[in-house]
Amino acid sequence: MEATAVEVTGHAQRSAWRERSVPAVERVRPGLWSVPVPMGGPLRWVNAYVLELAGGGLGLVDTGWDADDSWAALCAGLTELGGDVADVRGVLVTHLHLDHVGLAARVREASGAWVAMHPADAAGITSFTGRTPEEMVEEEVAFLVSLGAPPEDARADAGTPEQRAGLLRVARPDRLLEDGDRADLPGWSLRAVHTPGHTEGHLCFADEATGLFFSGDHVLPRISPNISTHAGGAADPLRDYLGALGSVAGQVADEVLPGHEWRFRGLAARTAELRAHHEHRLAELLAAVREHPGGTPWELAAHLTWSRPWSQYERRMRIFAVTETDAHLRLLATRRLVVRDGTAVPRFAAATLR
Incomplete structure (x- = not known):
């Protein structure tokens, strides 16, 4: 399918973004x-989508961050459209990050709604709800x-156990959705599309009847979602992500409804932009490896272009940057453009061309 230009359709959303x-x-x-x-941080809000169901009740695609002001905003929004949180029958979760699944437990408690997600992300939730906050911190430090x-930088960036306490409240799903499964939301025909990369179990939802494509964080109109490695995670998440971008590029979509920022048209064009972004990043990283042979992911991240000077990166921002660098290094290794030595801490050098 030939990619057409990306066209903004959520004009009020983009205006709000520009006005902060x-x-x-x-x-x-x-x-x-x-x-x-609303949520903290630079993204400012999550788009929760509310669907009126045939026969009564409401469905949700994503819920928002688990905070009192976020909960109040979600409840007020439901009231504004003539509903109530008690009317929710089901919650579709695009992925396990707290800005998307955070309020699902409160919604279920208030309404009795089921919560559904992909098995891979359900396993991720089980893994961290089965550990103490102290264990979570130690795993990330390691x-x-x-x-x-x-070690001292790793511990400073990983934060405190108290900052992990919210993870223990995350809702474990009642239902699992595999690629191609239909969501049980009467009046809609939402098909789950497995799009790993941002998380291992990330789901988009396509409704062929309306041409709507709920893209979660897989395809956003302005920014590239963070594709990172983590302990026990996918071996090559960037390869998974680029493959999933290719799989949705041909999706017939009249309008894309992302988890952040604004609605748009031009899914194929936007996926092409995201693929080009990562190829540029891979080329930049390969050049850094050639200039700094034997560098670790932590060291090589400092030689890449970021949105601000590297000296200003710390805590969660630095973790995202380093683990994203690691994801790009793994794909370069898969493509046999770099090699790593056999030590416990990986050090990379450019592959010798034959």
């Missing part, structure tokens, strides 16, 4: 609303050290 505010609740189509749920971080 949060948009209003918006009726997208008959029986479909976008409810912005993983960062394995990427070349000095």
Whole structure:
């Protein structure tokens, strides 16, 4: 399919973004609303989508961050469109990150709704709800050290057990959705599309009847989602992500409804832009490896172009940057453009051309 230009359709959302505010609740189509749920950090809000169900009740695609102000915003949004949290019958979770699944437990408690996600992300939730916050911190410290971080920097960036306590409240799903499964939301025909990369079990949802494509964080209109490695995670998440981009590029989509930012048209064009972005990043990283042979992921991240000077990166931002660098290094290794030595901490050099 020939890629057409990306066209903004969520004009109110983009205007709010430019004004550094949060948009209003918006009726997208008959029986479909976008409810912005505020969150901290640069993304500012999550798009929770509310679907009116045949026979009564509501469905949700994503819920928002688990915080009192986010909960109040979600409840107020449901009231504004003439509903109530008690009307929710089912929650589709695109992926396990807390800005998308965080309020699912509160919604289920208030309404009795089922919660559904992909088995891979369900396993991820089980893994961290089965550990103490202290164990979570120690695992991340060990993983960062394995990427070349000095232990004191790894511990400073990983944060405290108290900051992990919210992970224990995350809802374990009642239902699992594999690629191609249909969601049980009467009046809609949402098909689950497995798009690993941002998380191992990331799901998009396609509705062929309306041409709507709920893209979660897989395809966003302005930014590239973070593709990172983590302890016990996928061996080559960037390869998975680029493959999943290719699989949705031919999806017939009249409009894309992302988890952040604004709605748009031009899914094929946007996936092409994202693939080009990562190829540029891979080329930049390969050049850094050639200039700094034997570098670890931690060291090589400092030689890449970021949105601000590397000296300003710390804590979660630095973790994202280093683990994203590691994901790109793994794909370069898969392509046999770099080689790593056999030590516990990987050190990379450019492959010798034959």
